[in-house]
Amino acid sequence: MKCSEKVVVPASKPYITFEGEGRDVSVIEWHDRACDKGSDGQQLRTYHTASVTVFASYFSARNISFKNTAPAPMPGMEGWQAVAFRISGDKAYFSGCGFYGAQDTLCDDAGRHYFKECYIEGSIDFIFGNGRSIYKDCELHSIATRFGSIAAQDRNSLDEKTGFAFVHCRVTGTGPLYVGRAMGQYSRIVFSYTYFEDIVAHGGWDDWDHISNKNKTVFFGVYKCSGPGAAAVRGVSWARELDYQTAHPFLVKSFVNGRHWIAASDA
Numbered sequence: 001m002k003c004s005e006k007v008v009v010p011a012s013k014p015y016i017t018f019e020g021e022g023r024d025v026s027v028i029e030w031h032d033r034a035c036d037k038g039s040d041g042q043q044l045r046t047y048h049t050a051s052v053t054v055f056a057s058y059f060s061a062r063n064i065s066f067k068n069t070a071p072a073p074m075p076g077m078e079g080w081q082a083v084a085f086r087i088s089g090d091k092a093y094f095s096g097c098g099f100y101g102a103q104d105t106l107c108d109d110a111g112r113h114y115f116k117e118c119y120i121e122g123s124i125d126f127i128f129g130n131g132r133s134i135y136k137d138c139e140l141h142s143i144a145t146r147f148g149s150i151a152a153q154d155r156n157s158l159d160e161k162t163g164f165a166f167v168h169c170r171v172t173g174t175g176p177l178y179v180g181r182a183m184g185q186y187s188r189i190v191f192s193y194t195y196f197e198d199i200v201a202h203g204g205w206d207d208w209d210h211i212s213n214k215n216k217t218v219f220f221g222v223y224k225c226s227g228p229g230a231a232a233v234r235g236v237s238w239a240r241e242l243d244y245q246t247a248h249p250f251l252v253k254s255f256v257n258g259r260h261w262i263a264a265s266d267a
Helices: 244-250
Strands: 002-004 007-009 017-019 027-030 052-054 060-062 065-068 085-087 092-095 098-100 106-108 112-116 119-122 127-129 132-136 139-143 148-153 163-167 170-174 177-182 188-192 219-223 239-241
Touching: 139 148, 148 163, 148 188, 163 244, 170 177, 177 188, 188 244, 219 244
Parallel strands: 002 027, 007 052, 017 060, 027 065, 052 085, 060 092, 065 098, 085 106, 092 112, 098 119, 106 127, 112 132, 119 139, 127 148, 132 163, 139 170, 148 177, 163 188, 188 219, 219 239
Antiparallel strands: none
């Protein structure tokens, strides 16, 4: 079943669940790009391109896919950001879902989120935002042609508890690929027990603009990762190899306060 429409779940509608028959069967898709014009005649910009946007808390999705069908941009092209899914609500849970796009596929915007056994596909910054999220047993699949990047995290203060924790994931597809970029001054991204195909770019990480000294303030970590691309993930001095004590907060659902809203069987 394929549904071609733009969907918004407002903040006034908590506890909504989208459940499909499998991520290869049930799909919600749309095609907006950041450079496209909205009803007011102005460009949509990135955050308003999402095929599905959720502002509500306690949202969940299972066995369904979200897609933005806009074609992938060539390197250097502007205004082609095209979000498949934007999650801006708190305490959202995703299981067995697919997220398909190119540049900026999944807008992990704000709130606490848990992604389990999901498939996320894109080219440039295909997971981005300032969410506080765990990605467990997910496949992160790159369709990059010349250069790509997985995650751009937008934490801007040491006081923020946000960050992306990838646990037991697989990184596949084409490269070369940065695994993380410093969208925010205090960007926080940790990969643990993750398998990397041989597609990681030299250095592994990118500090975004090379002028803000973000490499002095970000928290980029790696813990017990494997695969032919794993060595490159340790390619810069400011992406640290973590010990168990430092990595542990990023391995468990308490990172998103999940003991209070994620069932033990779902973790």
